[in-house]
Amino acid sequence: MEALKIVDPSLLGLTSEQYSSLGPYLWVVGGSLLAMIFAVVPFIPARISVVCIAIASLIGAVVSAAHQITADRTDLFAGMMVSDGYSAFFNILFLATAALSILASVRYLEKQKLEYPEYYVLMLFSTFGMMLMASTLDLISIFIALEIMSLSAYVLVGFRRNDRRSNEAAMKYFILGAAASAILLYGTALLYGSTGSFLITDILARVTTKPELMTPAYHLGGWLVIVGFLFKVAAVPFHMWMPDVYEGAPTPITGFMTTGIKAASFAAFVRVFISLGYGKDIEAAIGGRLHDVLWVIALITMFFGNVIALTQTNLKRMLAYSSIANTGYLLVGMIAAPHSEAGYAPILMYLATYTVMNLGAFSILSVLSGKGDTNLNLHDLSGLARRHPWLSFAFAVFLFSMAGIPPTAGFASKYYLFYSAIQAGEIWLVVLAVLCSVIGVYYYLRVIVYMYMRENEGLEKFAVPALAAFSIAMMVAMTLQIGILPSKMIAVTKKVVAKL
Amino acid sequence: MDISPVGFYLFAGVAIACSLLVVFKKSPVSSAFSLILVFAAFAGIYANLAAHLVAALQVLVYAGAIMVLFIFVIMLLSADEPSFDMGRSHPLVKALVGFFCVALFVMFVWALKKSDHGQVLVGPYSVAAVAASGGNSKVVSQLMFTRYILPFELTSILLLAGIVGAIALAKRNLGKEGK
Numbered sequence: 001m002e003a004l005k006i007v008d009p010s011l012l013g014l015t016s017e018q019y020s021s022l023g024p025y026l027w028v029v030g031g032s033l034l035a036m037i038f039a040v041v042p043f044i045p046a047r048i049s050v051v052c053i054a055i056a057s058l059i060g061a062v063v064s065a066a067h068q069i070t071a072d073r074t075d076l077f078a079g080m081m082v083s084d085g086y087s088a089f090f091n092i093l094f095l096a097t098a099a100l101s102i103l104a105s106v107r108y109l110e111k112q113k114l115e116y117p118e119y120y121v122l123m124l125f126s127t128f129g130m131m132l133m134a135s136t137l138d139l140i141s142i143f144i145a146l147e148i149m150s151l152s153a154y155v156l157v158g159f160r161r162n163d164r165r166s167n168e169a170a171m172k173y174f175i176l177g178a179a180a181s182a183i184l185l186y187g188t189a190l191l192y193g194s195t196g197s198f199l200i201t202d203i204l205a206r207v208t209t210k211p212e213l214m215t216p217a218y219h220l221g222g223w224l225v226i227v228g229f230l231f232k233v234a235a236v237p238f239h240m241w242m243p244d245v246y247e248g249a250p251t252p253i254t255g256f257m258t259t260g261i262k263a264a265s266f267a268a269f270v271r272v273f274i275s276l277g278y279g280k281d282i283e284a285a286i287g288g289r290l291h292d293v294l295w296v297i298a299l300i301t302m303f304f305g306n307v308i309a310l311t312q313t314n315l316k317r318m319l320a321y322s323s324i325a326n327t328g329y330l331l332v333g334m335i336a337a338p339h340s341e342a343g344y345a346p347i348l349m350y351l352a353t354y355t356v357m358n359l360g361a362f363s364i365l366s367v368l369s370g371k372g373d374t375n376l377n378l379h380d381l382s383g384l385a386r387r388h389p390w391l392s393f394a395f396a397v398f399l400f401s402m403a404g405i406p407p408t409a410g411f412a413s414k415y416y417l418f419y420s421a422i423q424a425g426e427i428w429l430v431v432l433a434v435l436c437s438v439i440g441v442y443y444y445l446r447v448i449v450y451m452y453m454r455e456n457e458g459l460e461k462f463a464v465p466a467l468a469a470f471s472i473a474m475m476v477a478m479t480l481q482i483g484i485l486p487s488k489m490i491a492v493t494k495k496v497v498a499k500l
Numbered sequence: 501m502d503i504s505p506v507g508f509y510l511f512a513g514v515a516i517a518c519s520l521l522v523v524f525k526k527s528p529v530s531s532a533f534s535l536i537l538v539f540a541a542f543a544g545i546y547a548n549l550a551a552h553l554v555a556a557l558q559v560l561v562y563a564g565a566i567m568v569l570f571i572f573v574i575m576l577l578s579a580d581e582p583s584f585d586m587g588r589s590h591p592l593v594k595a596l597v598g599f600f601c602v603a604l605f606v607m608f609v610w611a612l613k614k615s616d617h618g619q620v621l622v623g624p625y626s627v628a629a630v631a632a633s634g635g636n637s638k639v640v641s642q643l644m645f646t647r648y649i650l651p652f653e654l655t656s657i658l659l660l661a662g663i664v665g666a667i668a669l670a671k672r673n674l675g676k677e678g679k
Contacts (some may be wrong), residue, residue, distance in 0.1 A: 001633070003633040004625070004629050004639070006642045008646055008647065011646040011649070079648060118664055118667060119668070121664050122661065122664060125660075125661040126661075141650055148654065148657060148658045151665060154665070155665035196622075215614050215616055219611070220607065
């Protein structure tokens with residue numbers, strides 16, 4: 001028997017294009033390593049140096065990711081990773097999420113007496129995992145990226161160690177997250193066993209050319225992978241971890257998770273979803289049943305999230321349920337994508353606007369919260385508009401946007417999403433989705449009623465930290481900008497999904 | 501690839517029986533010891549598949565290093581007695597959980613039995629080919645540093661994140677009094 005040629009010489013080094021397309025990742029990893037060193041350097045206060053390093057590395061990464069949006073696709077590491085417009089779009093989204101969450105965290109941690117540099121280091125690691133989720137193309141690397149992202153998040157959720165709710169949330173998240181990872185991993189193993197490849201593009205190509213490969217084991221693997229992702233995006237009935245985790249986590253981390261982790265899970269989900277053959281001509285994977293199952297899951301997710309959110313008086317919990325409802329809208333987009341003209345672009349648009357408005361809302365909650373995450377009940381906001389007119393205005397803009405009222409970003413992206421679903425012929429689903437979002441209007445506007453129309457009996461006047469004020473103002477501007485002139489954003493999202 | 505059925509069923513049976521013990525044993529120490537047997541049985545299956553390097557690593561890393569850490573932690577925390585009462589779950593919940601477990605098991609058995617394994621594509625790394633190219637260790641390490649370099653490096657970052665997380669959780673006086 002002849003010896004195999006194992007070492008592929010082209011894999012022994014990187015070309016200069018490959019190096020430059022790895023730029024954003026190197027910035028973030030480099031930043032986190034440097035932050036770890038500076039956390040223990042004497043004479044320089046770690047809480048200042050680590051924040052500065054984290055922000056600087058995130059900005060560097062955004063700059064190096066920005067030119068990749070229009071650049072050509074670069075394959076890395078034998079096709080295991082790719083740098084294209086899609087990954088660049090999501091990278092910028094995650095980097096901005098991390099930077100804005102850090103700005104909201106600085107004073108929050110000071111207030112909670114939690115100023116420890118590990119917080120920022122873990123946030124950078126989690127961001128790195130998210131970026132890889134959007135750019136890796138093989139199932140092993142997707143799994144490891146998911147673990148890097150989640151492992152850091154488990155610790156961040158439990159960062160308020162002296163708070164029982166935070167401990168419980170971390171434990172719950174860890175155990176259920178591990179179960180979800182196990183399901184995903186089992187599905188991966190079955191897909192590999194039945195097709196012989198880990199690369200998601202390869203799997204699609206192989207089952208397209210050789211349909212006999214779609215054995216029952218392949219179908220089971222595909223379903224398990226889908227269930228694993230539905231767990232991560234918290235679709236009903238796999239949502240039970242979410243409200244407690246979001247309530248127990250430190251407030252800026254809740255914002256970071258509802259936007260970053262959700263967007264990252266969807267980024268990987270979309271890639272895997274496409275590779276399972278949904279909407280292709282081949283009678284692939286799970287065939288028409290995937291459509292029906294997702295249809296039902298999307299509907300109960302929207303309905304359940306909105307109805308339970310109605311009864312919540314704690315703002316963090318309310319936004320957690322609203323985040324479940326938003327997962328439902330995004331699933332509507334997934335169902336419709338292959339059959340509509342815009343494809344997956346509305347999902348990207350929705351994720352981007354959701355990130356902006358939700359991060360804004362959570363930055364405001366971080367400013368409001370007292371020691372031990374108190375002061376986050378609805379009645380604490382009574383009459384807030386009289387003492388903090390600008391803060392209330394910003395919060396009102398975010399809430400209007402989440403309710404989907406023009407001229408905010410939430411309206412534009414929801415319109416775009418539902419429009420593409422109508423194009424795909426999902427009339428009933430859109431009707432029900434719109435009804436669900438009308439339920440949502442009630443609890444979003446209730447907060448505004450409390451802020452503007454109630455007696456002056458809520459929180460005392462407090463100082464709004466400058467960093468948080470800066471990031472909130474930026475997000476208000478973006479919410480209104482995308483709402484009034486959505487066409488630029490739509491053009492970008494269309495372009496990046498074109499070559500998916 | 502031929503695998504001796506006797507060896508497979510022996511090791512797989514031990515693995516399943518010991519996994520059940522891990523779940524059902526009340527004391528954490530005996531659960532941990534059952535887990536060692538599970539890992540050892542896996543090593544047997546790998547050896548049966550002629551993956552001797554993986555079998556050796558399984559014993560060294562899992563049954564050796566990781567399990568020792570597990571047992572140290574259990575003993576240091578003296579977690580032998582539960583610190584709180586778990587309460588008893590409702591019989592209906594138990595019945596439902598049991599039903600789902602059985603249903604899942606039946607589904608797996610059905611799917612794997614129905615699948616036509618003749619269709620599975622055979623990769624280039626047959627036993628003879630690996631032996632001709634210098635044996636398991638050489639082939640695995642060459643692959644790990646070329647074809648699979650990305651997952652390999654990502655795993656090291658994952659471990660680093662785990663270490664930082666462990667420090668953040670275990671640090672003394674975190675959040676108790678401001679510095």
